[in-house]
Amino acid sequence: MSVIKNIFLKRESFSVEVPELILRDEGVTALIGPSGSGKSSLIRVLLGLEPLTGWSWNLNGVEISQVPVEKRNFGVVFQSLELFPHMTAKENIEFPLRCRNYSPSQILERTDALMDSLGLVQCGAQKPHQLSGGEKQRVALARALAFRPDYLFLDEPFSSLDQDLKESSRELVRRTLKEFKVPALLVSHDKGDVEALRSSVFMMRKGRVTTI
Amino acid sequence: MKIKKDHIFTVFIIAILISPYLLAFLNAPQLNFKLDRSWAWPLVAGLKQASLSALVSLLFGALLASSLFSCRTQKSYGRIKMILLAPNFIPPLFIILSVMSLSGALSISHQGLTWVVVTHSLMNGGLVAVALSSYFLQNVKKSWEVARVLGANPFDRLVRLWVPMMLPVLKQNFVLVFALCLVSFSIPLVIGGASVTSLEVHIFQLIRSEGNWGLALSYSLIQSVLVLFLAYLLWRLDPPQENALSQDSIVSGLPRGLIFLSFIPLLLLAGIWIFDSLTQALTLFGDNLFQSFVLSPLFLDAAINSGLIFLFVFLMQIFFSMGVLSGGRTSPLEAFFQGYLAPSVAVLGFTMSMLPGEGEIWLLIKSSICFSLLTFPLLFRWQVLSTWKDLSAQLQVARSLGASGSVLFWEISWPQLKGAVLQMSLVAAVWSLGDFAVTSFFFSGGKTMALIIVDLLNKYRMEWASFLSFLLFIFGLLTFYAFQRIFTHVRD
Numbered sequence: 184m185s186v187i188k189n190i191f192l193k194r195e196s197f198s199v200e201v202p203e204l205i206l207r208d209e210g211v212t213a214l215i216g217p218s219g220s221g222k223s224s225l226i227r228v229l230l231g232l233e234p235l236t237g238w239s240w241n242l243n244g245v246e247i248s249q250v251p252v253e254k255r256n257f258g259v260v261f262q263s264l265e266l267f268p269h270m271t272a273k274e275n276i277e278f279p280l281r282c283r284n285y286s287p288s289q290i291l292e293r294t295d296a297l298m299d300s301l302g303l304v305q306c307g308a309q310k311p312h313q314l315s316g317g318e319k320q321r322v323a324l325a326r327a328l329a330f331r332p333d334y335l336f337l338d339e340p341f342s343s344l345d346q347d348l349k350e351s352s353r354e355l356v357r358r359t360l361k362e363f364k365v366p367a368l369l370v371s372h373d374k375g376d377v378e379a380l381r382s383s384v385f386m387m388r389k390g391r392v393t394t395i
Numbered sequence: 396m397k398i399k400k401d402h403i404f405t406v407f408i409i410a411i412l413i414s415p416y417l418l419a420f421l422n423a424p425q426l427n428f429k430l431d432r433s434w435a436w437p438l439v440a441g442l443k444q445a446s447l448s449a450l451v452s453l454l455f456g457a458l459l460a461s462s463l464f465s466c467r468t469q470k471s472y473g474r475i476k477m478i479l480l481a482p483n484f485i486p487p488l489f490i491i492l493s494v495m496s497l498s499g500a501l502s503i504s505h506q507g508l509t510w511v512v513v514t515h516s517l518m519n520g521g522l523v524a525v526a527l528s529s530y531f532l533q534n535v536k537k538s539w540e541v542a543r544v545l546g547a548n549p550f551d552r553l554v555r556l557w558v559p560m561m562l563p564v565l566k567q568n569f570v571l572v573f574a575l576c577l578v579s580f581s582i583p584l585v586i587g588g589a590s591v592t593s594l595e596v597h598i599f600q601l602i603r604s605e606g607n608w609g610l611a612l613s614y615s616l617i618q619s620v621l622v623l624f625l626a627y628l629l630w631r632l633d634p635p636q637e638n639a640l641s642q643d644s645i646v647s648g649l650p651r652g653l654i655f656l657s658f659i660p661l662l663l664l665a666g667i668w669i670f671d672s673l674t675q676a677l678t679l680f681g682d683n684l685f686q687s688f689v690l691s692p693l694f695l696d697a698a699i700n701s702g703l704i705f706l707f708v709f710l711m712q713i714f715f716s717m718g719v720l721s722g723g724r725t726s727p728l729e730a731f732f733q734g735y736l737a738p739s740v741a742v743l744g745f746t747m748s749m750l751p752g753e754g755e756i757w758l759l760i761k762s763s764i765c766f767s768l769l770t771f772p773l774l775f776r777w778q779v780l781s782t783w784k785d786l787s788a789q790l791q792v793a794r795s796l797g798a799s800g801s802v803l804f805w806e807i808s809w810p811q812l813k814g815a816v817l818q819m820s821l822v823a824a825v826w827s828l829g830d831f832a833v834t835s836f837f838f839s840g841g842k843t844m845a846l847i848i849v850d851l852l853n854k855y856r857m858e859w860a861s862f863l864s865f866l867l868f869i870f871g872l873l874t875f876y877a878f879q880r881i882f883t884h885v886r887d
Contacts, residue, residue, distance in 0.1 A: 230540075230544050231543075231544075232540050232543070232544070252543045252544060253543055253544075253546050253547060253548055254546070255544070256546070257544055258544070258545070259541060259544045259545075261537065261541065263537060265537045265538045265540075265541045267538055267542075267556065267560070268560070269559045269560065278542070278545060278547070278555070279545035279546050279547075281551075281555075282542075282545060282546040282547040282548065282551050283546050326545065327545070330545070330546065
């Protein structure tokens with residue numbers, strides 16, 4: 184377990200107050216709540232994308248709040264996926280490995296293994312606009328897991344998918360996280376996501392977190 | 396192609412906008428002009444100046460964009476955006492005076508290529524900054540953040556992400572600023588000096604100094620072909636705009652102190668000149684010669700003429716806007732405004748000169764039409780087009796509920812756009828106060844306030860010119876403010 188402390192974020196139209204939040208070091212922790220409750224803002228603070236001082240999170244002996252964003256070794260899949268439009272699917276997956284100066288052989292080995300595992304071999308050479316919704320999602324997941332992150336953040340990853348695709352994507356994410364043994368924080372407003380994936384659940388309402 | 400009844404008025408307005416090009420080309424054979432190599436040198440000089448101005452504007456704009464990235468709220472973002480765009484609304488005459496004041500303060504000559512490039516960059520840097528930041532925040536920022544989380548260092552993010560993803564907007568802004576600087580007239584004319592010229596300045600000199608309309612028109616046609624090609628490029632390069640700017644997308648974490656960068660262009664282009672004018676004012680109050688000049692019939696005549704042009708331009712901008720909006724938003728129309736660049740002053744001046752009417756009031760009307768045709772496409776694109784795009788969902792709903800074209804215009808579009816149209820028209824009218832490029836085609840001597848100021852500059856009466864232009868500027872600002880207040884009061 185790791186403990187997040189003292190997140191107090193105030194903006195023009197909303198605030199987030201999380202004095203303490205306990206995250207599991209394995210499996211999926213789910214954070215559910217209605218739209219506008221501050222879930223995504225909380226994720227942004229943990230990722231370091233929202234400038235905030237005074238909070239702490241000791242993960243594996245490292246004080247995360249003091250670490251630059253690029254060095255935190257986190258993976259993320261946003262609702263909008265944010266695949267790099269000018270890169271092919273394969274290049275998207277390779278991207279974090281190139282940033283970490285992996286050797287060409289390591290990049291090839293990791294990327295091929297991931298693409299095989301997630302059924303992306305056929306579409307590796309295609310650009311994001313040529314991929315289906317499910318394929319895009321798998322590419323985003325593969326990119327987030329390529330470098331074996333310490334933690335994976337999933338910010339409403341299934342909300343733009345239709346029901347059939349949602350169910351198959353949930354199963355894929357559950358299986359992949361188990362295979363790669365990466366702990367994850369799942370943010371969603373959909374109870375179906377939570378029931379399919381979570382090990383523990385927190386509720387967020389009006390910027391505050393409560394245990395369920 | 397069948398034109399719907401609703402679109403007739405719009406087609407009419409578009410026809411008016413492009414008529415100068417058509418008339419110029421149609422009349423070309425009659426003028427018996429010759430095409431010789433004397434156009435090559437000013438064209439090359441103009442291309443060189445425009446390229447340098449566009450490049451420096453891009454770099455300066457990228458730097459100024461950091462002032463927008465340091466904003467923490469949408470409100471402050473909006474305010475800084477206005478400050479950055481303000482230099483584009485300062486009439487060129489006032490900018491020229493500012494450059495002259497600045498060069499005077501530095502005890503160096505105000506003429507040369509460097510000054511032209513610096514002036515163009517100060518004028519357009521803010522425009523580029525707003526375009527770059529808006530595109531980045533809407534289309535690139537989230538990917539930028541994902542790349543950061545995935546471990547990309549700043550160099551990686553710049554080279555692998557920023558450059559390829561920002562390329563569309565960089566290209567588009569380069570072409571836009573290039574086109575604006577290529578057809579720039581007042582700045583190269585006054586600040587360029589002997590070594591810096593452009594085809595536009597050369598055309599003006601052919602008309603004013605030699606009365607050689609035939610050769611002037613031939614050069615105008617060359618320039619028009621170039622401008623139309625640039626307009627086509629702009630239309631093709633239009634990068635897609637996707638999501639609206641939300642509070643989330645604005646906060647970025649750059650130091651707040653960077654906000655002060657946004658004031659640089661405005662301070663340099665207006666601040667120094669305003670300070671200079673106010674210090675000149677103190678010496679002028681006791682100057683009997685100046686007082687008698689201000690009370691002379693010539694001055695009064697010029698003031699009335701400027702006021703009439705102000706009013707005509709204001710009304711014409713509203714007329715053009717209503718015409719375009721009444722036909723409804725279509726993709727071809729949007730593409731037209733995204734790419735269209737107004738013809739040069741020379742082509743417009745030539746077209747107006749072919750219309751009947753020679754008396755002073757006709758010349759005032761012609762110069763107002765000329766000025767409106769010059770400014771309308773750009774101002775409509777900057778101030779009305781994006782707001783109009785935002786109404787498309789409402790218009791679709793209204794249409795599916797059975798609304799006709801006129802209902803769509805009078806009950807949906809016009810109530811929500813009249814504020815932007817009024818603002819746009821006021822800006823054009825204030826601009827016209829400082830215009831001498833267009834009016835000098837129709838009038839010689841001090842027939843308008845701007846022409847009087849240019850006259851005074853030519854006679855080295857810098858202090859008089861500076862003070863009078865300051866009064867003109869204050870008049871423009873007060874009128875702008877008064878109209879805004881009246882409009883708000885009537886609307887409420």
